[in-house]
Amino acid sequence: MAEKFLELIGLSTRFGKVTALDDVSLDVARGEVVCIIGPSGCGKSTLLRAANWLTPPDAGTVRLNGSVVGSAPERRVTGAHIRALNSNRAQIGMVFQQFNVWPHMTALENVTRAQVVVLRRDRAEAEAKARQTLADVGLSDKLDAWPDMLSGGQKQRLGIARALAMDPALMLLDEPTSALDPELVAEVLNVLKRLAAAQMTMLIVTHELGFAAQVADRIIFMEAGKIVEEGPPSQLLHSPRTERLKAFLDKLSLTALPREHAHDPV
Amino acid sequence: MSLDFSIFIDYGPRILLGFWLTIKIVVLAIALGLPLGALLALARRSRFRLLSWAALAFIELFRNTPFIIQVFLLYYVLPFYGLRLPAEQVGVLALAAFGSAYFAEVIRGGIDAVPAGQLDSARAIGMSDLQAMRHIVLPQSLAIILPPLTNQMLSLIKESAILSTITVQEMTMTAIRVQGETFRPFEAFIMIAALYWLLNEVVAIAMRALERRWTTRPAKGGA
Amino acid sequence: MKFDISYTIDALPRLLEGALVTLQVTLLGFVLSLTLATALTVMREVTHSRWAHGLLAVYISFIRGTPLLVQIFLIYYVSPVIGLDIGPYTAGILAITLNSAAFVVEILRGGLASVPIGQFEAARALGLKGPALWGRVILPHTFIASVPPLMTEFTQVLNASALMSPITIVELMRVSQQIFSRNYHPVEVLTGTFILYFLMCFAVSRSAALIEARLERRRA
Numbered sequence: 001m002a003e004k005f006l007e008l009i010g011l012s013t014r015f016g017k018v019t020a021l022d023d024v025s026l027d028v029a030r031g032e033v034v035c036i037i038g039p040s041g042c043g044k045s046t047l048l049r050a051a052n053w054l055t056p057p058d059a060g061t062v063r064l065n066g067s068v069v070g071s072a073p074e075r076r077v078t079g080a081h082i083r084a085l086n087s088n089r090a091q092i093g094m095v096f097q098q099f100n101v102w103p104h105m106t107a108l109e110n111v112t113r114a115q116v117v118v119l120r121r122d123r124a125e126a127e128a129k130a131r132q133t134l135a136d137v138g139l140s141d142k143l144d145a146w147p148d149m150l151s152g153g154q155k156q157r158l159g160i161a162r163a164l165a166m167d168p169a170l171m172l173l174d175e176p177t178s179a180l181d182p183e184l185v186a187e188v189l190n191v192l193k194r195l196a197a198a199q200m201t202m203l204i205v206t207h208e209l210g211f212a213a214q215v216a217d218r219i220i221f222m223e224a225g226k227i228v229e230e231g232p233p234s235q236l237l238h239s240p241r242t243e244r245l246k247a248f249l250d251k252l253s254l255t256a257l258p259r260e261h262a263h264d265p266v
Numbered sequence: 267m268s269l270d271f272s273i274f275i276d277y278g279p280r281i282l283l284g285f286w287l288t289i290k291i292v293v294l295a296i297a298l299g300l301p302l303g304a305l306l307a308l309a310r311r312s313r314f315r316l317l318s319w320a321a322l323a324f325i326e327l328f329r330n331t332p333f334i335i336q337v338f339l340l341y342y343v344l345p346f347y348g349l350r351l352p353a354e355q356v357g358v359l360a361l362a363a364f365g366s367a368y369f370a371e372v373i374r375g376g377i378d379a380v381p382a383g384q385l386d387s388a389r390a391i392g393m394s395d396l397q398a399m400r401h402i403v404l405p406q407s408l409a410i411i412l413p414p415l416t417n418q419m420l421s422l423i424k425e426s427a428i429l430s431t432i433t434v435q436e437m438t439m440t441a442i443r444v445q446g447e448t449f450r451p452f453e454a455f456i457m458i459a460a461l462y463w464l465l466n467e468v469v470a471i472a473m474r475a476l477e478r479r480w481t482t483r484p485a486k487g488g489a
Numbered sequence: 490m491k492f493d494i495s496y497t498i499d500a501l502p503r504l505l506e507g508a509l510v511t512l513q514v515t516l517l518g519f520v521l522s523l524t525l526a527t528a529l530t531v532m533r534e535v536t537h538s539r540w541a542h543g544l545l546a547v548y549i550s551f552i553r554g555t556p557l558l559v560q561i562f563l564i565y566y567v568s569p570v571i572g573l574d575i576g577p578y579t580a581g582i583l584a585i586t587l588n589s590a591a592f593v594v595e596i597l598r599g600g601l602a603s604v605p606i607g608q609f610e611a612a613r614a615l616g617l618k619g620p621a622l623w624g625r626v627i628l629p630h631t632f633i634a635s636v637p638p639l640m641t642e643f644t645q646v647l648n649a650s651a652l653m654s655p656i657t658i659v660e661l662m663r664v665s666q667q668i669f670s671r672n673y674h675p676v677e678v679l680t681g682t683f684i685l686y687f688l689m690c691f692a693v694s695r696s697a698a699l700i701e702a703r704l705e706r707r708r709a
Contacts, residue, residue: 054390082394090392100387104405117401118392159387166391330644330690332651334662335683342675346492427556431655438559451566455559463554 005030005201006170011050011060020046021057022225028170031199035212038222039248044205047222048174051203052092053085064088064170090118093163097175099155101147107134107158108143111165119166126165133161137191153184157191171195173204209252213237221245271453277444284440285461291354291436292423295361299422302362303369308399310374321370328367333425336360341432357429365422372414376407409481416473420466427462437461496677500668507664508685514650514660518585519643525586526593530601530631531623533594552591558652560584565656581653589646596642600635601627636704640697644690651686661685
């Protein structure tokens with residue numbers, strides 16, 4: 001039996017009248033890769049951002065390797081709480097849809113800075129690690145580049161390197177390729193595939209079903225703030241059990257039809 | 267009307283002394299007002315409603331009243347509570363408080379202009395709010411903050427003239443006395459006007475140079 | 490010493506009279522400033538004389554580079570010397586007008602620049618020129634585009650009116666000085682004065698917000 005590494009317990013969140021998360025629970029085992037799919041507005045990003053307490057839920061608990069990351073509703077936030085949270089966050093790497101690389105530093109500095117400031121590594125050690133991780137994502141020739149000189153795919157790989165340099169135990173990825181031009185998607189997915197193969201525990205929100213089919217140990221389908229169906233890729237994608245998942249997959253297949261079948265207006 | 271600028275020979279030194287005091291007062295007021303303004307800006311954005319409200323009250327009170335009434339109030343209120351400070355120090359405090367309210371709004375505008383995702387990535391990687399501000403948000407807000415900040419500093423130079431109304435011997439007060447003794451108001455006031463204008467230009471040029479140094483980077487290559 | 494609010498309340502009637510003078514001075518100064526600035530803006534766009542542009546630039550640079558108080562003193566102390574018998578009230582209004590106009594010219598420049606050029610070309614194509622073009626198309630658009638900074642400038646003029654007190658104009662600031670120099674309770678009187686200034690400015694900024702909102706709705 002796989003131990004529960006990341007536990008999301010009973011998470012609920014409302015934004016005004018909209019219920020974004022409705023008592024959602026999810027466990028991720030060490031080394032497991034879980035992909036979350038679903039229509040927009042289904043709550044997948046909210047779930048991910050609750051996992052590292054970036055956007056705390058209204059109710060529920062998150063535990064990483066047994067220790068509490070956050071528990072809502074929170075009564076009082078003390079300095080000790082905050083320090084513990086930041087320490088937990090340092091073990092959780094996050095990759096954003098919009099990359100969020102820091103534009104006022106070079107690529108090397110982007111990857112070095114947090115190691116020095118958060119992990120208190122000494123600068124030489126941090127820089128060495130930075131060079132290593134940048135090499136791992138294929139950006140060795142861009143160490144002194146400024147982010148605005150990088151393509152979208154390079155920026156995202158920089159974001160991944162920045163997260164990896166912290167030696168995280170868990171990676172959260174929020175639609176890592178959704179903001180990329182199609183030809184740049186593959187380079188990022190390749191990096192993520194290598195990461196998965198290296199037994200990194202990952203929770204990925206994505207639209208890329210082909211990618212999910214390849215790397216995921218488990219796929220979760222969410223809709224309207226609830227988990228509707230979950231299971232291994234073969235089962236979920238090829239023999240969906242629920243009507244809603246079937247409908248979702250059908251819609252995606254339709255939009256993925258090759259152009260020859262459409263009537264092009266002249 | 268005959269102009270007699272020879273008064274500058276006799277009274278020049280006194281006017282320059284006043285000029286020097288003006289410079290000292292403004293520098294001190296900025297040195298105090300800028301950090302206070304930064305704290306106010308952070309307080310305004312704080313999650314704690316009491317702190318945010320208190321900062322808002324301070325800022326609105328100082329931005330919606332003439333500087334001269336603030337100066338007078340501080341000048342008379344301090345002895346009321348037993349604090350007897352020389353006029354120059356009261357002047358610096360008043361100017362610093364006035365400046366901080368305006369600095370706070372400029373700084374807040376700059377911080378708000380930095381995309382939310384920047385703060386997200388800083389927090390997600392484990393930085394404390396203070397670390398996130400210092401390493402990620404504030405440096406990016408500099409480009410937006412510096413021009414209006416410069417304008418506020420220049421405005422402080424001009425507002426300092428109002429300290430003459432509480433007997434501080436800065437440049438304007440000196441000119442009033444000089445014209446009282448020489449009966450040559452035009453020469454006296456034109457001379458200090460020129461000195462104010464000069465100070466204004468020097469600070470403006472210095473700040474523009476600083477802007478260029480801090481917000482541009484080594485030449486960009488191709489993508 | 491204890492704060493005795495009865496002194497504030499007793500001073501209130503006279504303070505309110507002073508506030509009225511403050512408002513009168515502010516309105517007069519602002520209207521004159523707008524008029525002068527409009528004339529200067531038109532002149533700046535219409536004339537090609539380098540001399541005129543240079544003079545305007547020097548004027549703006551002087552006003553923006555020197556304290557208002559010094560400008561007020563210059564006009565107040567120098568006019569009798571050059572034979573101009575204008576008295577403190579005129580001197581004060583003149584100083585405030587000249588000061589504010591320099592800022593309003595820059596505000597209008599921004600407002601003018603923000604109006605799409607297509608508006609002017611369309612008007613010209615319809616045969617409008619000269620004063621009609623300016624009066625019916627360019628200036629109205631410019632003013633509407635400049636409302637927010639103009640409202641801020643109005644607040645600035647209100648604050649500037651307090652600087653008339655050193656040249657003996659009996660507006661709110663001076664009234665308050667007169668009162669506490671007699672009753673020796675400066676803190677109470679000044680607090681009342683402070684609150685009155687704050688209320689006046691606050692009223693202006695609230696109205697400004699309302700006007701801006703109205704304009705937005707008309708545009709939409």
